[in-house]
Amino acid sequence: MTTPLVRIDGVKKSFGKTVALHPLHLDIAEGEFVTFLGPSGCGKSTTLRVLGGFERPDEGRVILGGQDVTHLPPEKRPVNMVFQDYALFPHMTVRQNVSFGLELKGMGRGDIVRRADEIMAFLELDRFADRYPGQLSGGQRQRVALARALAPDPALLLLDEPLGALDAKLRGQVQQELKSIQRRTQKTFFFVTHDQEEALTMSDRIVVMKDGRIEQDGTPEELYFHPASRFVAEFIGETNLLSGEMRGVEDGRVVMDWNGHVLRGRAPAGVPRTGEPITASLRLERLGFFGDRPDTANAVQARVTSKTFLGSRMAVDLEVADAAGARLRAYVDTATGQGVGDAPVWLGWDADSLAVLRT
Template identity: 55%
Template sequence: MDATPAVRLDGVSKQFADSYAVHQLDLDIETGAFFSLLGPSGCGKTTTLRMIGGFSDPTEGAVLLGGEDVTALPPNKRNVNTVFQSYALFDHLSIADNVGFGLKRKGVDRAEIRRRVGEMLELIQLAGLADRKPGTLSGGQRQRVALARALVNRPAVLLLDEPLAALDLKLRRQMQVELKQIQREVGITFVFVTHDQDEALTMSDRIAVMNGGRIEQCGTPEDIYEHPATSFVASFMGTSNLMTGTYRGGEVTLEKGPALPVGSRSEIADGTAVSVSVRPEKIWLSDFEAGMSMLSGVIRETVYSGPTTTYLIELAPGVTLSVLEQNTDRARMEDRWCGGETVEFGWRPEHCLVLA
């Protein structure tokens, strides 16, 4: 990848009245990466995207694209394009004319427009529908047309503001894979805004998790899921059993409940208030290994979800853990635990995250 970041945000803030939507944001996005801004509603991710695109001016700080300071430039002077959640296609134009609309406005030669539009329609697998109108297409097809219209201009950076949010779940998952494949083929930097953790994990090379206008953690999907840096990231990225207590001598005594064996943590001083996080899929209910941290509890609920079963296990009054098991041959319906049963469970010490 190019050493110069495709996007650099240098101390960028956006203030509305007395509050900050984005505060002192420093961020580098590598050229050619699929980069996601992830977080709950109101965390500042869309505001950040709008400042990159030039649709919103930062209160302070600088926006650089390819090393050039573009903070004062309007959207049409920046080498970026945007795909919004609403596809904003022209219903009276054909698919080919929708894709080539921007090129026509720029005065590109007709033959060149036909060639580039043809390439884009091949890329999104809609070459046979060039003469159709948007109203005759499915939601997924319209999303592809909007993507092709943005890509045909060959921007250095493509900004995508929750473009899959309006699709049903099955189509959304299909489009996640297709969108990532298209990004790899064209090699353009994608900056993708989403509040969906699974979507970000599936598609991204790197993810910035935002909260309250700041970045809590930035890293690869695996780093962020397996090694969350804060309690917020641990709880936001998928399901996590998050508990609070006090660390002392390889154990965390919960505020309500027993002491959890977490292993020696030399970086944490005895008496430190900590959060403990264990992912549901990291907890074992059978076939235990030597050296596991072992506990017992009472099954309070069993939730069957097709490929998996989730057990809600009461560790102590007010302390319930979620445990996820794959529904394999050894975990058949008749072998599942029922409500009221006492069970043993455990986890490997390295799967228990302790955050000071």
């Protein structure tokens, strides 16, 4: 196996009586864009600060590029950081801000000029080289902060909610730009956010944190469509939660009873015992609408109770027949939503779309 660029080996951190990080084990490969996602106080920023050397763990080790850096200060680590407020020097020009870290490394003047010119050209900042931060837009300041962090050529870049200060429209543009920069530089990015849409948009891999522990670790698609726990299912996007009873396993698929309907799904976090109460997640866009009973692993008949126009799609609320008032919500394209009337419809979805959750 390839040696990971970053290894977090049993790191634990407490502040007084509050445990911020329970023993944490995580490997990050070179060139990955890894996002730590979770609510405030879940431990994601503490992990970032431990990696950067701003906090020292109570237990465990931090390995970077095969070197134990647990007790090294920030300036001795091959790491750089981009803060939420960018922390640019307002009295310095773009060129001076970008050159600052290179000067701290003790590079010669000629090398500093060449490297600053190179990174500014790469991030299309060369025409702003003599401007001050106050003369730049939010997106331009973001790029200056990235240029300053990337100029010393760190092995790992830490980003602490760096898009939080941007408005919604600019934020979307910068998300795509940041991911493009990461791909072009092939640098390893460790990104911290509480915004699930941001994490899904940008990441190769998402680590969902809860109460100082890893709740689930996987690709955006895995976490969205195959959440392991109720927390992940509800924290990332919208979902239907179906509560029922475990019936058994057939052909590798979990079989559950849901209000008298037999449903088939998958169990990403492990197969429950027969007879146990279980809850499954079904994403709203996974439901298909049919005039007749579909040839899908799961099918129920339902009646539309309300529809909400959302522009490019519609949200459709339905009451399931013969299911003791059970309800489902679906996202469909506008044409499909407008075509659904008062008559009962069939809903169908495959087994891979139904994820049985760890409680």
